[in-house]
Amino acid sequence: MAKPKVATASLAGCFGCHMTVLDIDDRILKLIELVDFDKSPIDDIKHFTGRCAVGLIEGGCCNEENVHTLQDFRKHCDVLISVGDCATMGGIPAMRNGIPLEECYAEAYLVGPSVHNPSGRIPNDPELPLLLDKVYPCQEVVKMDYHIPGCPPSADTIWETLVALLSNKTVDLPYELIKYD
Amino acid sequence: MSETVTLTIDGAEIQAKPGQMILVAAEEAGIYIPRLCHYKGLKPHGSCRLCTVTVNGKPMASCTQPVAPGMVVETKTEALNQFRRQILEMLFAEGNHYCMFCEKSGNCELQAQGYRYGMTAPRYPFQYPMRDIDASHPDIFLDHNRCILCARCVRTSKDLDGKNVFQFVNRGKHKRVAVDSRARLAGTNANVTDQALGACPVGALMKKRVGYAVPVGQRLYDHKPIGSEIEAKASR
Structure with missing residues (x-):
């Protein structure tokens, strides 16, 4: 029987949650016995090659590309999991949410203390994904099946969750594995 | 009787x-x-x-x-626990609770209740309100982003410190803790030794320059749920 496939993506996140996946240490050898990775920065596969059992999403949605990626994951994954505080509550990127977009652009490209931009223009190339009005946690964009909070969640939390799901057991994490920091 | x-x-x-x-x-x-x-x-x-x-x-x-x-x-009962989780989810969605960089994290009662009742993400949409931080006082700061309007500082200041530094102003979603001065905290008689500081269950009212004093793993709610010290009494 073919191994179930796992896909991962980092949206508006810092890749810290992906680093934590690597933090499972030598269990990563067990993991590749259990699953194949599909679309993921871990193996650099850019497009889905088929249906996936589990999708791990790091980060919330800060631009239209994030939304498209997340919708693509929802379409291709049986179980979709928010991993980390950015995915579950917006996290650090969401700190811009109370600030008007124009002010954010101005700070980044015009008036910020370290800005060097003699043209005085805000980049507007069609290649650049448009920013959303604010940063949205994943569950406000598509249906998410599980949420793992943490900044980042511990490697044990991610491991226990994956193993439970792949062996068809209920995810029942001990007290110490659910933390918001 | x-x-x-x-x-x-x-x-x-x-x-x-x-x-x-x-x-x-x-x-x-x-x-x-x-x-x-x-x-x-x-x-x-x-x-x-x-x-x-x-x-x-x-x-x-x-x-x-x-x-x-x-x-x-x-x-x-399961129904009560569900109901409690909903209250917690509303509190988390209503304010700006960034546990990842909060000095209170690990010792925060709101967070600890979230852990105890198994909240992973609120089902309600986040409000991301724009709220102020009053850092005017040399030794204390008041971060309205984290405030849950429990009135513990208001009541402690009045009843235990005998000072009346904090009050509530406005109503509904605009309700917030305000200080007894048109100036900011610096213009009040609030002192770093006030019991009101210790009364705050979250990271809204904090002492300056002591953040992250306890390492992760040794904080109040890192290993045991809030309330377990009370429950331990029963099993003795």
């Missing part, structure tokens, strides 16, 4: 003092009822509703409801 009142809490017969609130009577019997606005030494406030229990089948705030003979109290 008899000296004790007999009532049933979670199936166990409990002796309580007349006039005692259900929450306190339960606590003395080793039964923990979750709370945020209730604080030892202060008059009960009854505002957070986390301590809601059923009394003879009817929901009531256990911090403001005195015991009565023959009461049948349930404190941990």
